[in-house]
Amino acid sequence: MQLIGPFSQILPLAGLPDKGPIRDEALQVIADGGALISDGTVVFDDYAKLKKANPSARLELVDEPQVLIPGFIDAHTHICFAGNRSRDYAMRIAGKSYLDIARAGGGIWDSVTKTREATVTELAENTVARANRHLQNGVTTIEVKSGYGLNAEDELKMLRAIRTAGLHTQATLIPTCLAAHMRPKDFDGDERAYLHWIINELLPLVKAEQLANRIDIFIEETAFSVEAARAFLPKTGMQITVHADQFSSGGAQVAVEMHALSADHLEASKEEDIRRLAASNTVAVVLPGASLGLGMHYAPARKLLNAGASVAIASDWNPGSAPMGDLLMQAAVLSAAEKLSTAEVLAGLTFRAAKALGMAMPAADLQAYPCKDHRDILYYQGSMKPVAVWKGGNRITIS
Template identity: 55%
Template structure:
């Protein structure tokens, strides 16, 4: 006998689906159109139907669906997507932070033994298993905050062997967390200090040695490069990206962080995204707006470095898309709190709730070419999160203080990964092979078919 695979949950005081919104350009909050007293009917890991909870009950009963009836003020929105992180690393750069706040420059910090190279040394020393455990720890912290899909870069190995180890660690971590980890190879991060050749020699070595191993072991389909003074120049990256494209990789670029330097390359190679953009000028903004490249703002790096934010408002007004990511890394963006950073970016760049939420849901999904998520919509993955409020505006208004009390990933409730303090009043655990834990809330009720 086939196991019942349908589950209905609701009513949500508001349900923000993010459905039918444009992929590019400015958004106003009236476009969100919350569904009131809504329900989500799931089949296995996908959304079967969305609508008014009371109207879905009859269909759910016909399907012999289990029904979770919520008797409290809650809002549901799509699971967050962090499209740019560096969470596979070892070591700490707390001393860099102190030196930076004391007025030391990047070069002075590097000369004192800090900077990216410090993280490279710690990461090289760590075993693959140790890196996988650290990545898993970071991913599950993200999961606690409602981030159900996480892009994870390599880039702290800076040799073919070390980069391969990092990508294997990301793969191992991905097998142990409910979150989806999207790996990216960032071997073109900086020229390693212990490399004796030129930038061109290093990139050629990586493309000839590492790329075939990545393909053979199916470790990633994505290649990134840091185009910036002190990292790699556009003309150095051109043959590297050309080789990557020939092999079928999708490209993304660390662009325009300190100087207008990489967005033109992103457009030239039809990259899926151009990330950072703090130094993008009008020329770069217009170039990105006329392309299909998704600009990704990284407010965590601006906060960590004390520099200006990416010109998010101008990008949107020019007709570009905009994703927002945490850039969680040990150096410039150690906070890793996507919701807080996105809310702060919205404050400084005068973004609507719709623009910020789009940036951490479906537009972030577009940046990762994950068309099966980012919206609460029929046929897409049942990735959504639930907040203890009756007004979706509270989510960004509270700038990260309001935490999700339910996280649903691929149709499964994964509250076992949440901070117990955040779920004290709403532990929606449900005894089923589809869900983690036990359903035992005083406020909510489970109706078996």
């Protein structure tokens, strides 16, 4: 048993709603608080009270002003990849279109080519390095997608690399099979034939090795159609998430119909899509990093919340549209643009993100910021980083 504190403030983020708006007044703020950790559970209360009631607890003293909050959960990333797409980015900011970049050899296929060339060891090392950077920044649980392999050998290689990476980082990695990222150029058949191949050839191998229990599909004019996705998803026998409404509408509707855990992106969602998501248990995962990287508008987070949806915020960290990977900065910038309360942002980075992954909040994953007032965390727009991170109650160290 250990007692950490005293903290200037502790925000447990408990007792808040899973869906809809949250006013800052609903936040529980414990002043001069302590965190009592035992066997992976945590109790937050007045530090002096906890110390008196638990005289045998091992003390971890905090002698500078700090604010303690739960660890963040990034519910949408692509951090298992090789190479980068800086050429794509330079072309994009110079005014080239998506098709111009693809014709020049860029886009997702460029990352597929580089990832296919990498070894499983190289991919695992890349994933560990990115996961550890996230962990240092307070992100203790990270969803990681495949989707740059797009054949049996390389999709399995990616998922094995994610599993290996999970053994070499203190962050929790949640694997997702995104073989339905795009129809590969070297596949001899149409979209339905490719999705049929995923179901009948790839997924049995994924399940046999227990590499993932989550499936994702990119529903878009340049990827897979609404009709093909509707036929594909029920046959996978896996937890469902969907790349939805990034450039055109339709994906969110499929996500709701399929009872998906989440619908991610939503920049192009229409009013009826917002209403459907709000009436469902599907979490709306917004990805401000992609909007920043592509120079496009944000997902309608404010409208989604006002309608009653559950909104999580994720980084979409990937080599193409969202290479930055700074979750807190992206969330802070989104909050200013979409007028999200501090409570809504913190909810979207913690327990609502956990809901998007179908998991409970890890009780003793915590992070502390060097300030007296929790409002400073978003005020500095991501430039303030945590000074301490705990995973399962253990303070993490990263060399």
